[in-house]
Amino acid sequence: MKSLGSIRRSFAPWNDPDAKPYIVFENVTKRFGDFTAVNNLSLKIYEREFFALLGASGCGKSTLLRMLAGFDEPTAGRILLDGQDLRGIPPYRRPVNMMFQSYALFPHMTVEANIAFGLKQEGMAKADIEKRVAEMLKLVKLERFAKRKPHQLSGGQRQRVALARSVAKRPKVLLLDEPLGALDKKLREETQFELMDQQQELGLTFVVVTHDQEEAMTMADRIAIMDKGEVMQVATPAEVYEAPSSRFVAGFVGNVNMIEGTVSGRENGVARISDGNGLTIKAENIGDAAAGSAVAFAIRPEKIKVSSRKPDDPGVNVVEGEIYDIAYLGDMTVYHVKLADGQVVKASALNASRITDDPLTWNDRAFISFRPDAGVVLTR
Numbered sequence: 001m002k003s004l005g006s007i008r009r010s011f012a013p014w015n016d017p018d019a020k021p022y023i024v025f026e027n028v029t030k031r032f033g034d035f036t037a038v039n040n041l042s043l044k045i046y047e048r049e050f051f052a053l054l055g056a057s058g059c060g061k062s063t064l065l066r067m068l069a070g071f072d073e074p075t076a077g078r079i080l081l082d083g084q085d086l087r088g089i090p091p092y093r094r095p096v097n098m099m100f101q102s103y104a105l106f107p108h109m110t111v112e113a114n115i116a117f118g119l120k121q122e123g124m125a126k127a128d129i130e131k132r133v134a135e136m137l138k139l140v141k142l143e144r145f146a147k148r149k150p151h152q153l154s155g156g157q158r159q160r161v162a163l164a165r166s167v168a169k170r171p172k173v174l175l176l177d178e179p180l181g182a183l184d185k186k187l188r189e190e191t192q193f194e195l196m197d198q199q200q201e202l203g204l205t206f207v208v209v210t211h212d213q214e215e216a217m218t219m220a221d222r223i224a225i226m227d228k229g230e231v232m233q234v235a236t237p238a239e240v241y242e243a244p245s246s247r248f249v250a251g252f253v254g255n256v257n258m259i260e261g262t263v264s265g266r267e268n269g270v271a272r273i274s275d276g277n278g279l280t281i282k283a284e285n286i287g288d289a290a291a292g293s294a295v296a297f298a299i300r301p302e303k304i305k306v307s308s309r310k311p312d313d314p315g316v317n318v319v320e321g322e323i324y325d326i327a328y329l330g331d332m333t334v335y336h337v338k339l340a341d342g343q344v345v346k347a348s349a350l351n352a353s354r355i356t357d358d359p360l361t362w363n364d365r366a367f368i369s370f371r372p373d374a375g376v377v378l379t380r
Helices: 061-069 111-121 126-139 155-168 185-202 213-219 237-242 247-252
Strands: 023-032 035-045 050-054 076-081 096-099 173-177 205-210 222-227 230-235 257-267 270-274 280-283 294-299 305-307 317-328 332-339 344-350 365-370 376-378
Touching: 023 061, 035 061, 035 076, 035 230, 050 061, 050 213, 061 076, 061 096, 061 173, 061 205, 096 155, 111 126, 111 155, 126 155, 126 185, 155 185, 185 213, 205 213, 213 237, 222 237, 222 247, 230 237, 230 247, 247 257, 247 294, 247 376, 257 280, 257 344, 270 294, 280 317, 305 344, 317 344, 332 365
Parallel strands: 050 205, 050 222, 096 173, 173 205
Antiparallel strands: 023 035, 023 076, 222 230, 257 270, 257 294, 270 280, 294 376, 305 365, 317 332, 317 365, 332 344
C-alpha cells in the first residue's frame, strides 16, 4: 500500500462520507469595527480529532478559538457542537475548556489545589474531587509534585498541571491557545509527543492554535492553514506538505522551490513546463493545468539531488548550475544552486555517512536532478 507520507494512526473520519462532524463552523464571520478577523469561514472537526489551526499572527485563528469557547460571538453564521447551536450559550455552560499559553495557574495554590479548583467551583463532593485529582496527577505523571507550588516546578511541569486542570472537568473539547509557546525548544519538542499521547488516552477532541509549523505537523491529525480570516487548505500534515493546494500553502509550510512557467504541452499525464528563459522540465501531478496556462512547479529541497556528474537516468529532470551557497547543518547539508536563468534552487542532502564521495564547494559546477513526480503543479 502506498501513502502520501507516513501514517501516524488509522483514525480518519473525514474520509467517511457518513461520519458526522462534531464541531461545525458554518459561514462564520467575525468583525471588530471595520476589521474582518474571520471571513465567511466554514470548517468541520470530528470527535477525538487533534485539530490544528495554523497561520501567521492576525490570520484569525485565535478569534476562531475564542468564538468556540464563547468569549466572542460571531457577527454572522453559526457554530455547532455535537449538533447544538452555541449562540448565546455563555462560556461556563459550554462543554469546552481552554488552556492558555500563560497556563494561568494560581501561584499561592499547590498543584493538587490548582487541579481541584474548577471541581470545587462546580460543587463536586470532596471525595469525588480527591479521586479525580488523583486520576489527573497520575495522567500527567506529577504524583510526587502534588504539594508543590507552581514556582517550584519546571516549565514543562507547569504545562502539565495546566493540562490536568483543563481536563479535570472532563470537557468534550479542549482548546489550546499556543500551549507550548513558553517552553524552550527541546522541552517543547518533548511535550508535543506528551500532548499527543495524553489526547489519545483521554479520548477528547483537541483544537490547538499555533503559528509553529513543526508543532502543528507533529501533533495534529489535520491542519487548517489560515490567512486573512480564511481557510486556505484543510488536510493531514502529509497532504499539506506533499500536496499543497496553492502557492501560499506551499510557501507557508516548510521550504519549497517554485519554478514558475507555462504549460507548453501535456501528454499521458505528464506536462512540459517552460519558464521562458530556456528551462523546460517534465512534471506529473498536474491536476487540471491546461496547455498554455501559467503554473508553478513546487518541489521540496529534499526531493532534489545535487552532484558533480550528470545523472544518466533519462527519466529525471536534469539542470546544470553553479553552487552559490552551502550550509552544513550536521544532519543535512543545504545547497543553493544558481541556474543559467539566474534562478536559485535550494536542495538538501541527508548526511547519512560521515564521509561524502562527491564533495562540492562554492562556485563548483553541479547538476540538480529530480523526478517528474517529485513535486506538484499549482495553478493558484
